[in-house]
Amino acid sequence: MRLADCRLLVTGASGGIGQALVERLCGGGARLLLVGRDYAALEQLAERFPGQVETVCADLANPADRQRVLIAARHFEDFNGVISAAGINSFSLFEEQDAASIERLISVNVTATLQLLRLLLPELRRAPRALVINLGSTFGSLGYPGFAAYCASKFAVRGFSEALRREMADTAVRVLYIAPRATRTAMNAGPVVAMNDALGVAMDDPRQVAGQIARAIEAEREELYLGWPERFFVFLNQLLPRLVDRALQRQLPVIRRFAHGAEPAVPTSSSGEQHP
Numbered sequence: 167m168r169l170a171d172c173r174l175l176v177t178g179a180s181g182g183i184g185q186a187l188v189e190r191l192c193g194g195g196a197r198l199l200l201v202g203r204d205y206a207a208l209e210q211l212a213e214r215f216p217g218q219v220e221t222v223c224a225d226l227a228n229p230a231d232r233q234r235v236l237i238a239a240r241h242f243e244d245f246n247g248v249i250s251a252a253g254i255n256s257f258s259l260f261e262e263q264d265a266a267s268i269e270r271l272i273s274v275n276v277t278a279t280l281q282l283l284r285l286l287l288p289e290l291r292r293a294p295r296a297l298v299i300n301l302g303s304t305f306g307s308l309g310y311p312g313f314a315a316y317c318a319s320k321f322a323v324r325g326f327s328e329a330l331r332r333e334m335a336d337t338a339v340r341v342l343y344i345a346p347r348a349t350r351t352a353m354n355a356g357p358v359v360a361m362n363d364a365l366g367v368a369m370d371d372p373r374q375v376a377g378q379i380a381r382a383i384e385a386e387r388e389e390l391y392l393g394w395p396e397r398f399f400v401f402l403n404q405l406l407p408r409l410v411d412r413a414l415q416r417q418l419p420v421i422r423r424f425a426h427g428a429e430p431a432v433p434t435s436s437s438g439e440q441h442p
Contacts (some may be wrong), residue, residue: 167246167247167280167295167384167386168194168195168223168384168403169191169194169195169196169380169383169384170195170196171246172191172194172196172197172198172246172247173198173199173243173244173245173246174191174196174197174199174200174202174246174247174248174249174297175198175199175201175224175235175239175242175245175247175248175249176191176199176200176240176248176249176251176288177201177202177248177249177250177251177252177279177282178200178201178202178206178250178253179198179200179207179208179211179221179251180200180202180203180207180208181202181251181252181350182253182349182350182372182374182376183252183301183346183372183379184200184202185207185211185250185372185376186372186373186375186376187223187249187251187376187379187380188200188211188215188219188375189214189373189376189381190373190376190380191376191383192215192382193213193328193415194320195272196356197218197241197244198218198219198220198376199219199220199221199222199238199244199245199313200212200219200220200221200222201221201222201223201224201235201252202221202223202224202252202314202441203223203224203417204212204223205223207235208221208222208223209221211231211367213392218237220238220242220261222235222238223235223280226252226274226278226282227270227273227274227277228277229281230277230439231263232281232282232285234287235285235404236282236285236286236289239286239289239291244288244293244294245289245290245293246293246294246295246297247290247296247297247299247383248282248283248290248297248299248300249299249301249379250283250298250299250300250301250323251280251284251301252274252278252279253274253275253279253301253317253319254256254274254275255271255313255411256268256271256273256313256315256316257312257313257316257357257358257361257424257425258312258425259312259422259425259426260314260315261265261369262425262426263274263315263330264347267315268315268370269313271316271319272315272318272319272359273322274318275316275319275322276326277313277406279300279326279376280321280326280365281352283330285438290339291337291338291339293338294338295338296340297323297339297340297341297342297378297383297384297386298327298330298334298337298340298341299344299382299437300323300326300327300341300342300343300344300391301344301345301346301379302320302323302324302343302344302345303316303320303345303347304329304346304347304391304392304393304396304399304400305317305320306321306323306345307321307345307391307400307401307403307404308320308392308396308399308403308410310414311414311417311418311421311425312361312421312422312424312425313363319431321379323343324343324345327341327343327373328343331343331388338408340386341388342383342386342387342390343388343389343390344378344382344387344390344392345377345387345389345390345391345392345398345400346370346375346392346393347368347369347370347392347393348362348367348368348369348370348393349369349370349371349372349375351382357424357425358424360424361421361424363427364420364424365417365420365421368393368395370392377394378390378392382438410418
């Protein structure tokens with residue numbers, strides 16, 4: 167779909183990747199309905215792109231807020247797509263996570279994404295052609311120590327995207343799944359950056375990620391995994407998971423050193439998640 171023809175609802179628009187994505191899509195002529203929890207950041211985006219951007223400040227984990235987003239989408243002229251970029255991460259050893267942080271992570275990353283799309287699909291089906299773009303993660307295909315609950319949420323998003331794509335195969339709705347790797351955003355500060363530096367893990371600039379997402383939208387590419395060697399490890403994990411087990415076991419002392427006692431992620435609508 168040409169960017170100039172896109173009339174997209176973007177969740178997580180006030181986050182690191184989200185803001186870069188708004189800039190890239192608006193630069194291509196798209197019109198956007200932005201959803202996020204940071205009112206000030208949304209307003210700044212609306213001021214930067216007058217006439218192209220409308221905003222809804224909402225917490226998508228709240229059912230009432232999801233209904234407000236649905237009402238806004240119904241009034242958004244020629245609405246034809248959703249980019250699900252909202253999410254939170256959590257870098258810590260699983261046994262050290264508390265019940266509330268696990269529940270919040272699943273609620274934001276999985277439940278809110280599915281429930282909002284359930285509301286929006288009838289609206290999308292009215293369009294001559296529509297896109298559902300779910301942002302996942304390399305960790306949606308590769309279980310990684312220190313991110314067990316986060317991996318569970320992203321495995322769920324990947325499986326959901328695959329199933330929904332097949333369910334919508336005889337409709338005008340196309341479902342895309344795009345999996346970034348580690349990205350340099352505020353959500354990846356502190357222990358995550360230190361660990362990635364110690365392990366030699368590359369981290370992408372959000373603008374680079376946004377550019378690749380925009381190209382995937384234009385090509386309507388069903389699946390895209392960003393970064394090398396991350397794409398290779400996803401493939402290798404499917405074919406030879408025990409080989410990956412051994413490689414990650416060698417990294418365990420470093421991962422544990424940085425994950426032990428790490429603070430859990432705070433709730434946010436940012437799309438700037440950890441995506442190694």
